[in-house]
Amino acid sequence: MNTTANTILITGGTSGIGLAFAEAFLKEGNKVIITGRREDKLKEIKEKLPQIITKTSDVTDAAQRAELFNWINENHTDTNILINNAGVQFITDLKKGIDTDKLKTEVDTNLIAPIHLASLFIPHLKSKPNAAIINITSGLAFVPIAMMAVYCATKAAMHSLTLSLRYQLKDTDIKVFAIAPPAVDTELGHDRREDKTQSHGGIPVNEFIAGAMAAIKNDEYDAAIGMAAGLRAKRETLFEQINSGFPG
Numbered sequence: 001m002n003t004t005a006n007t008i009l010i011t012g013g014t015s016g017i018g019l020a021f022a023e024a025f026l027k028e029g030n031k032v033i034i035t036g037r038r039e040d041k042l043k044e045i046k047e048k049l050p051q052i053i054t055k056t057s058d059v060t061d062a063a064q065r066a067e068l069f070n071w072i073n074e075n076h077t078d079t080n081i082l083i084n085n086a087g088v089q090f091i092t093d094l095k096k097g098i099d100t101d102k103l104k105t106e107v108d109t110n111l112i113a114p115i116h117l118a119s120l121f122i123p124h125l126k127s128k129p130n131a132a133i134i135n136i137t138s139g140l141a142f143v144p145i146a147m148m149a150v151y152c153a154t155k156a157a158m159h160s161l162t163l164s165l166r167y168q169l170k171d172t173d174i175k176v177f178a179i180a181p182p183a184v185d186t187e188l189g190h191d192r193r194e195d196k197t198q199s200h201g202g203i204p205v206n207e208f209i210a211g212a213m214a215a216i217k218n219d220e221y222d223a224a225i226g227m228a229a230g231l232r233a234k235r236e237t238l239f240e241q242i243n244s245g246f247p248g
């Protein structure tokens, strides 16, 4: 698809993959709108990239999702691409009892929000040229790391959801992408690391973005980037292997 002259809403654009997508799309001559909960981060990014449009919004809150859509509809009606990117990743040990608030946050952020936002935006996107919904899933949608059980389940669900969404929209011009990143060095999971500057060993974010942008340009609707492609190819056969390196 054409990756210039679009108006693109990216949820979770205050760091990592969302921010790197925003920078890449700005460079290619698009209007870019980013959201996030951290106002200080949004302000900092706006100072660095004055052409970016920012909006404080928490995707876990249904009322804020509706408000975000209404705000776009009123102020940036030319929006033709929705990137469902905001995500969180927690460790879940089902043997130890579940913190239901944390469970709800993870499922609301990674699964409920993108489903709700997609359904809110479909009527709007139907009339737009070069329209797309791009869901950021994960290589872990194909092979879970058991200690991140809920995270991986939300990503597997988002992969499935994206296939259904694409089918439901087959008679429209809205393109539907599932982009599955491999491990990428971002703030994801930072809250569980004492040293916040510590990397989790993923590839540099710009390397991921180069692969993801190429996939979007080439209409690769199910794009598994880097190592994620290997996970998709082997799936369950890799389950034992990947989990042997982590506590159960």
Ligand SMILES: NC(=O)c1ccc[n+]([C@@H]2O[C@H](COP(=O)([O-])OP(=O)(O)OC[C@H]3O[C@@H](n4cnc5c(N)ncnc54)[C@H](OP(=O)(O)O)[C@@H]3O)[C@@H](O)[C@H]2O)c1
Pocket: 011, 012, 013, 014, 015, 016, 017, 018, 035, 036, 037, 038, 039, 041, 057, 058, 059, 060, 084, 085, 086, 087, 088, 089, 109, 136, 137, 138, 139, 140, 180, 181, 182, 183, 184, 185, 186, 187, 188, 189, 202
């Ligand atoms: N990094 C990886 O290895 C990797 C691998 C596969 C898939 N992914 C996926 O890539 C996406 C981006 O993650 P990342 O790696 O770039 O992590 P990140 O650096 O932690 O960025 C996550 C983004 O999501 C936003 N966010 C989180 N909760 C939110 C909420 N309730 N409302 C609005 N925004 C919220 C954060 O903004 P605020 O904190 O300001 O709200 C931040 O901008 C996620 O869907 C993640 O699952 C990442």
